[in-house]
Amino acid sequence: MASISIIQFKNEAKDYHQERLDRKEFAIKEHINYVLSTTTYPLTPENLKLIFKDKIHELSDIHNLEINIYSLEGKLVKSSKSTFSVDKVAPPIPNYILKLVQSSVDKRYVDIKNIDGVKNRSSYSQIKDDKFKPLGILNIPYVEDDGFYEKELRQFLLRLSQVYSFMLIIAFALAYFLASYITKSLKTISDKINETSLNQKNEKIVIEANSREINSLINAYNQMVDKLEESATMLAQSEREQAWREMAKQVAHEIKNPLTPMRLTVQSFQRKFDANDPNLKQKLDDYSKTLIQQIDTMSAVASAFSNFASMPAQQNETLNVVEVVEFSLDIFNEDFIRFESNSEEIITVMDRTQLIRIITNLVKNAIQAIPEEQSEKAVLVSVNAEEDHVIIAVKDNGIGINTENTERIFEPKFTTKTSGMGLGLGIIKNIIENYKGTITFESEPGKGSTFMVSLPVVK
Numbered sequence: 001m002a003s004i005s006i007i008q009f010k011n012e013a014k015d016y017h018q019e020r021l022d023r024k025e026f027a028i029k030e031h032i033n034y035v036l037s038t039t040t041y042p043l044t045p046e047n048l049k050l051i052f053k054d055k056i057h058e059l060s061d062i063h064n065l066e067i068n069i070y071s072l073e074g075k076l077v078k079s080s081k082s083t084f085s086v087d088k089v090a091p092p093i094p095n096y097i098l099k100l101v102q103s104s105v106d107k108r109y110v111d112i113k114n115i116d117g118v119k120n121r122s123s124y125s126q127i128k129d130d131k132f133k134p135l136g137i138l139n140i141p142y143v144e145d146d147g148f149y150e151k152e153l154r155q156f157l158l159r160l161s162q163v164y165s166f167m168l169i170i171a172f173a174l175a176y177f178l179a180s181y182i183t184k185s186l187k188t189i190s191d192k193i194n195e196t197s198l199n200q201k202n203e204k205i206v207i208e209a210n211s212r213e214i215n216s217l218i219n220a221y222n223q224m225v226d227k228l229e230e231s232a233t234m235l236a237q238s239e240r241e242q243a244w245r246e247m248a249k250q251v252a253h254e255i256k257n258p259l260t261p262m263r264l265t266v267q268s269f270q271r272k273f274d275a276n277d278p279n280l281k282q283k284l285d286d287y288s289k290t291l292i293q294q295i296d297t298m299s300a301v302a303s304a305f306s307n308f309a310s311m312p313a314q315q316n317e318t319l320n321v322v323e324v325v326e327f328s329l330d331i332f333n334e335d336f337i338r339f340e341s342n343s344e345e346i347i348t349v350m351d352r353t354q355l356i357r358i359i360t361n362l363v364k365n366a367i368q369a370i371p372e373e374q375s376e377k378a379v380l381v382s383v384n385a386e387e388d389h390v391i392i393a394v395k396d397n398g399i400g401i402n403t404e405n406t407e408r409i410f411e412p413k414f415t416t417k418t419s420g421m422g423l424g425l426g427i428i429k430n431i432i433e434n435y436k437g438t439i440t441f442e443s444e445p446g447k448g449s450t451f452m453v454s455l456p457v458v459k
Contacts, residue, residue, distance in 0.1 A: 001160060001164075002157055002160060002161075005153070005156060005157065005160065006153065006157075009152070009153045009156070013144070017119075017121065017142070017144045018110075018121075020142075021110070021121055021123055021140070021142045024063055024065055024140065024142070025123050025125065025138075025140055027063060028059060028063050028065070028067065028138070028140060029125065029127075029138065031059055031062070031063070032059070032127060032138065035051065035052070035055050035059075036051065036127075036129060036130070036135075037130065039051045043129040043130070043133075043135060044135070045071060045072060045134075045135050045136055048069055048071070048077050048078065048127070048135055048136045049077050049078055052069055052077075052078045053078070056069065056078050056079070056080050057080055059080070060080030065140055065141075065142065066079075066080050066081060066140070066141050067079070067080045067138070067139075067140060068080070068081075068138075068139040068140075068141070069127070069136050069137070069138060069139070070092070070093050070136060070137040070138075070139060071136055071137070072134055072135075072136060072137065073092075073098075074092040074093035074094075074095070074097075074098050074137070075092050076091075076092065077136060093124065093137065093139070097109060097111060097124055098137075100124075101124050101125070101126065101137065106125075107125060107126040107134075108123070108124065108125040108126075109123075109124050109125075110122070110123050110124075111124065118143060118144070119143075119144045120141065120142070120143055120144070121141075121142040121143075121144065122139060122140070122141050122142070123138075123139070123140045123142065124137055124138070124139055125137070125138050126138070182214075185207060185214045185218070186214065188205060188207060189205060189214075189217060189218060189221060192205055192221065193221065196224075196225070196228070202225045202228060202229065203225075204221075204222045204225050205218045205221055205222060255298055259294075259298075262290070262291055262294045262295075265287060265290045265291065266291075269283070269287050315351050315352075315353070316349050316350055316351055317349065317350075317351070317352060318347060318348075318349050318458065319347070319348065319349075319350070319352055319355070320345050320346065320347060321346045321347070321348055321355070321383055321390050321392070321455070321457075322341045322343065322344060322345060322346055322383050323345075324352060324355050324356065324359075325339070325341075325355075325359050325381065325383050325392060326339055326341075327356075328355075328356045328359040328360055328363075329359070329363065329381060331360065332363060332367070334367060334377070334379070336377040336378050336379060337363065337367075337379045337381065338378070338379070338380050338381070339380075339381045339382075339383075340380070340381075340382050340383075341382065341383040341384065342383075342384045342385065343383075343384070343385050346383060346385045346390045346457055347457060347458045347459075348390060348455055348456065348457045348458055349458055350435050350455070354431045357427075357428065357431065358392075358428045358431060358432065358453060359381070359392070359394075361425070361427075361428050362394040362428070362451050362453075363379060363381065363394055365425070365451075366379045366394050366395075366396035366398065366449070366451075367379060367396075369396050369398030369399055369400075369448070369449060370396055370397065370398035370399075371398070371399060374397075374398075376397070377397065378396065378397045379394065379395070379396045380393075380394075380395040380396075381393070381394050381395075382395070385457065388456060388457060388459065389437075389454045389455060389456055389457060390454070390455050390456075390457050391452055391453070391454055392452070392453040392455070393450055393451070393452045393453075394450070394451045395448065395449070395450040396448045396449060396450075397447065397448040398448050398449065399445070399446065399448075400443045400444050400445040400446055400447055400448055400449050401441070401443035401445070401449055402445055403445070406443070409425060409441065410425050410426055410429045410439075432453055432455065435455055435456070436456055437453060437454050437455040437456065438453075438454045439451065439452070439453050439454075440452050440454075
């Protein structure tokens with residue numbers, strides 16, 4: 001807009017100066033014709049100097065322009081400039097201008113030149129007598145003064161910039177509020193998508209947007225939530241069925257182990273039974289002990305799986321972790337178990353029985369990780385307060401954990417021992433995570449392991 005305005009102003013200035021020069025030239029020629037018609041001198045080219053001796057200054061003052069009269073050969077005859085004298089030094093009209101004036105239809109030519117950055121127009125036209133015979137050449141120099149137009153242009157551009165600045169501010173504000181209004185729905189959709197998870201109940205988007213495309217996106221998201229919920233339900237059901245299958249296999253396997261020796265014992269007793277045997281009572285006692293031992297094993301299997309499948313209800317209480325951990329170690333008779341703590345009292349809220357269960361399980365595993373034939377045995381149990389957590393560490397110098405087993409150490413049914421069902425660490429891991437805690441371990445094969453339990457404390 002500014003560029004177009006500048007071009008328009010320049011064109012208007014150009015047209016104005018051209019029209020003004022034409023008007024001035026026409027008025028001066030009319031005045032000259034009047035002078036020629038009233039003069040007493042004969043109308044010849046030689047008398048132009050005498051005819052306009054005094055009149056040229058009068059014409060210049062009336063029309064407020066410089067006036068020069070040249071002969072038909074291009075030599076200066078008379079000029080309105082008071083300081084200009086007619087002599088050989090006066091510059092003549094260039095030959096190309098004389099030819100252009102003579103060859104033009106209206107015997108007129110306007111020469112335009114830029115001198116020091118200012119545009120100068122010079123009009124050249126023939127002066128004729130009443131019989132249209134050429135007497136000389138009229139020259140009117142005209143200097144274009146664009147000060148008025150430049151001032152108007154500056155004022156216009158200033159007003160234009162003010163208007164457009166105001167419009168831009170309004171446009172930016174309007175664009176901001178429109179963008180915020182439009183993207184509000186998109187922000188809601190984005191937040192919902194970020195919150196979407198397979199492990200939770202996902203909420204649908206219930207807003208109504210003004211855009212058809214955004215409404216389509218909302219409908220697509222709501223349909224995805226429905227399908228995701230169906231998939232989550234099917235996946236959970238499949239996982240439960242798979243878990244029950246694995247559990248059934250494990251239970252069957254663990255129960256079949258004691259059934260085999262029980263069957264062999266009964267068959268052997270049946271084959272060797274003799275009512276008159278003097279050692280019959282002793283054999284019955286041995287037979288009964290074997291059966292009872294296997295039955296106890298089966299009972300232990302059932303209890304272990306029962307404990308893993310359903311955790312007992314939590315009976316939370318405010319307790320001193322240092323005191324409970326130290327009390328838990330009293331049930332162990334091993335003299336190589338040591339206890340240490342950096343504080344006498346670290347308070348937390350949890351079930352005392354489950355905390356004892358965590359400690360006894362970890363300490364039992366640490367004792368079993370040390371070979372019987374090892375001469376120097378050591379189990380260190382430490383309780384330390386760190387910021388808003390209590391760290392319970394159980395360190396042993398046993399055989400450690402092989403690298404290939406580190407990823408599976410907390411999996412149910414996994415064990416590196418020759419006895420047990422591998423449910424202990426899985427159970428205590430569930431207990432710890434229920435209290436927003438963590439359990440980690442560090443191990444070096446052949447040098448021992450350290451299990452660390454982190455639980456939140458109460459300040």
